[in-house]
Amino acid sequence: MGRMIRYVRLLKTPNIFPNSLFTTRSVIYRMKSSDSGDRIIDVNKIRNFSIVAHVDHGKSTLADRLLEITGVIKPGAEHAQILDNLQVERERGITVKAVTASLNYTLNNEQYLLNLIDTPGHVDFSNEVVRSVAACQGVILLVDANEGIQAQTVAVHSLAKKNNLVIIPTLNKVDLPRANPDKVKAQLKSVFNIDPETVMSISAKKGWGVKELLEAVIQRIPPPQVNNDEHFRAHIIDTWHDKFRGVLCLAYIHSGKVKVGQSVRWKSDPKQHSVKYLALLRPKEEPIEEATAGQVVMVGCGPKGGGNVGDQLLALESSENADVSSIPPVRHMVYAGIFPADQSQHPLLSDAIKKLALNDSAVSVKNDTSPALGQGWRVGFLGLLHLDVFTQRLLQEYKAEAILTAPSVPYKVKVQGSKAIKKYKGEEVIITNPLLLPEAQNIAEYYEPFVIGTIITPVEYIGTVTTLCIDRRGTPLPSSAVDESMTMLQFILPLSEVVIDFHDTLKSITSGFASFDYQDHGFHPSALVRLDILLNGVLVEELSTIVHVSRLEYNARRLTEKLKEMIPRQMVQVAIQAVVAGKVFARETIKAYRKDVTAKLYGGDVTRRKKLLKQQAEGKKKMRSVANIKIPRNTFIDVLKR
Numbered sequence: 346m347g348r349m350i351r352y353v354r355l356l357k358t359p360n361i362f363p364n365s366l367f368t369t370r371s372v373i374y375r376m377k378s379s380d381s382g383d384r385i386i387d388v389n390k391i392r393n394f395s396i397v398a399h400v401d402h403g404k405s406t407l408a409d410r411l412l413e414i415t416g417v418i419k420p421g422a423e424h425a426q427i428l429d430n431l432q433v434e435r436e437r438g439i440t441v442k443a444v445t446a447s448l449n450y451t452l453n454n455e456q457y458l459l460n461l462i463d464t465p466g467h468v469d470f471s472n473e474v475v476r477s478v479a480a481c482q483g484v485i486l487l488v489d490a491n492e493g494i495q496a497q498t499v500a501v502h503s504l505a506k507k508n509n510l511v512i513i514p515t516l517n518k519v520d521l522p523r524a525n526p527d528k529v530k531a532q533l534k535s536v537f538n539i540d541p542e543t544v545m546s547i548s549a550k551k552g553w554g555v556k557e558l559l560e561a562v563i564q565r566i567p568p569p570q571v572n573n574d575e576h577f578r579a580h581i582i583d584t585w586h587d588k589f590r591g592v593l594c595l596a597y598i599h600s601g602k603v604k605v606g607q608s609v610r611w612k613s614d615p616k617q618h619s620v621k622y623l624a625l626l627r628p629k630e631e632p633i634e635e636a637t638a639g640q641v642v643m644v645g646c647g648p649k650g651g652g653n654v655g656d657q658l659l660a661l662e663s664s665e666n667a668d669v670s671s672i673p674p675v676r677h678m679v680y681a682g683i684f685p686a687d688q689s690q691h692p693l694l695s696d697a698i699k700k701l702a703l704n705d706s707a708v709s710v711k712n713d714t715s716p717a718l719g720q721g722w723r724v725g726f727l728g729l730l731h732l733d734v735f736t737q738r739l740l741q742e743y744k745a746e747a748i749l750t751a752p753s754v755p756y757k758v759k760v761q762g763s764k765a766i767k768k769y770k771g772e773e774v775i776i777t778n779p780l781l782l783p784e785a786q787n788i789a790e791y792y793e794p795f796v797i798g799t800i801i802t803p804v805e806y807i808g809t810v811t812t813l814c815i816d817r818r819g820t821p822l823p824s825s826a827v828d829e830s831m832t833m834l835q836f837i838l839p840l841s842e843v844v845i846d847f848h849d850t851l852k853s854i855t856s857g858f859a860s861f862d863y864q865d866h867g868f869h870p871s872a873l874v875r876l877d878i879l880l881n882g883v884l885v886e887e888l889s890t891i892v893h894v895s896r897l898e899y900n901a902r903r904l905t906e907k908l909k910e911m912i913p914r915q916m917v918q919v920a921i922q923a924v925v926a927g928k929v930f931a932r933e934t935i936k937a938y939r940k941d942v943t944a945k946l947y948g949g950d951v952t953r954r955k956k957l958l959k960q961q962a963e964g965k966k967k968m969r970s971v972a973n974i975k976i977p978r979n980t981f982i983d984v985l986k987r
């Protein structure tokens with residue numbers, strides 16, 4: 346599907362809802378439904394589940410089939426991947442936001458309410474997966490019957506296990522001639538100790554076995570364990586912005602019930618609000634009057650009502666300290682500066698970033714200023730694809746164009762000297778912007794973030810993959826066999842070595858057969874320096890990077906060579922220098938050149954000439970100017986790729 350699968354993710358695996366907190370009760374809630382009016386459903390008839398899988402193993406296709414079987418959409422209609430709502434999702438063929446759909450299904454004359462939470466497959470969006478899982482009691486673990494277990498299958502399996510969720514192992518794409526269900530069942534047994542008897546087989550594309558799978562969801566996944574007698578308490582798992590209604594939230598109700606018009610408050614803020622909107626998502630909104638514990642619903646408290654992911658919405662009487670474990674904070678893997686193309690666009694971009702950040706709780710946004718770029722923001726992302734998608738959404742959904750600085754992983758330093766400690770408000774400083782690295786004499790120790798990378802590869806590539814990991818400063822951990830042809834390798838790797846292009850390289854050296862995923866391994870001491878780029882002696886702030894000393898000369902050469910390729914020739918000669926603390930490590934020169942796009946047209950057609958000049962002016966807008974040197978905007982990200 347031509348997907349961009351370059352980056353991988355951090356997977357934190359918290360125990361989000363220890364089920365023991367709640368007691369199972371037979372709870373009833375009243376539901377208004379357009380097709381059957383008021384109905385009463387027992388909480389024992391609710392199932393909250395999610396589909397988790399490696400990218401491309403067929404989650405969205407299966408979700409479509411489930412919507413068909415439950416009558417939400419007509420079979421065979423032109424509705425492919427109805428849950429993929431965003432324009433970026435449709436264009437890139439990846440799911441970015443998790444979307445929920447409440448489905449009705451009748452089994453043995455009993456009506457069930459199945460809350461399906463569609464999760465993104467791409468590793469960069471693992472945050473959405475963690476949140477989806479937080480509202481579930483079980484997952485369908487989908488594995489491509491041809492590809493078999495991939496690195497992300499291992500990660501989502503471990504997430505489900507750590508949250509005590511029921512796992513329904515399911516082989517997809519069994520219609521493919523190359524599918525080998527027995528082999529993949531054996532892999533599931535060897536890697537996860539899954540009994541082959543419990544594995545379902547489906548073709549999401551053809552609809553084979555999907556009904557049986559839905560019935561397995563009802564039979565194997567338990568209803569939510571909740572207490573309806575306590576005060577209303579709901580946990581926000583997603584938020585988005587509606588032009589007219591303000592912030593809308595997707596909430597999982599832990600206890601009690603909520604009605605339209607009821608007074609509520611946020612755990613983070615004692616101010617009283619009133620519930621204005623309550624709906625089931627099917628996936629279109631279906632307004633309801635009341636919802637109770639165990640349910641996943643849309644709630645809104647109006648334009649001033651607020652709402653943040655991870656916060657809790659409470660009944661006013663609810664005691665202040667009662668706690669429900671919350672979703673852990675996200676750890677950002679990549680930071681980049683975002684600045685308006687020119688300062689007059691600052692308000693527009695500011696508004697767009699605020700709204701988008703609300704919908705994408707995985708980003709962190711802080712104000713930033715740069716002498717060259719003016720007022721902007723330092724934004725933390727889960728990975729480069731996440732960064733790409735964020736800026737694409739800024740443009741598509743809010744028409745806000747932005748300049749991006751070179752992405753950097755966060756580093757940590759221990760500062761020394763009482764002055765420096767006072768200045769940085771403590772001994773340990775996290776550096777999310779290379780320009781803010783303290784002076785070398787004030788630094789006692791540098792630390793860089795490491796990850797444990799898991800790679801599943803055909804055995805014939807073990808040597809090549811190991812060479813790649815060692816080359817990326819990796820330390821091998823014990824490996825284990827998936828089956829006779831596939832192996833699982835593990836390495837401790839510096840995050841900076843994997844975040845930009847590791848996945849691309851891995852895919853290309855293994856003909857696309859290896860998969861990769863990673864988990865946080867914390868900060869460890871390292872030898873680092875800041876490498877600056879000067880153009881005709883002027884510092885290009887966006888291009889400063891922090892590098893490991895063993896990479897210094899190589900990076901200096903590579904950066905200057907790449908910049909020489911990427912910066913178009915200009916009216917003046919351009920000297921590109923890579924510098925550490927005033928010492929030049931590499932230099933390239935771009936010769937002067939005069940370009941007049943209309944030169945050939947003198948005496949020619951005036952309108953044609955105007956058109957060409959207009960095109961040239963448009964092109965210039967996409968450039969950033971440093972010391973009168975025009976640099977194409979994409980340079981700042983592309984130059985870091987190897």
Ligand SMILES: Nc1nc2c(ncn2[C@@H]2O[C@H](COP(=O)(O)OP(=O)(O)OP(=O)(O)O)[C@@H](O)[C@H]2O)c(=O)[nH]1
Pocket residue numbers: 346398399400401402403404405406407438439440464465466467517518519520521547548549550551
């Ligand atoms: N032959 C066959 N192809 C399938 C089946 N299920 C899904 N596919 C195809 O596999 C590709 C990936 O399917 P998606 O449903 O987009 O995969 P996904 O896991 O949702 O991917 P993300 O949206 O990135 O998370 C598409 O081309 C589907 O048409 C199946 O049962 N059989």
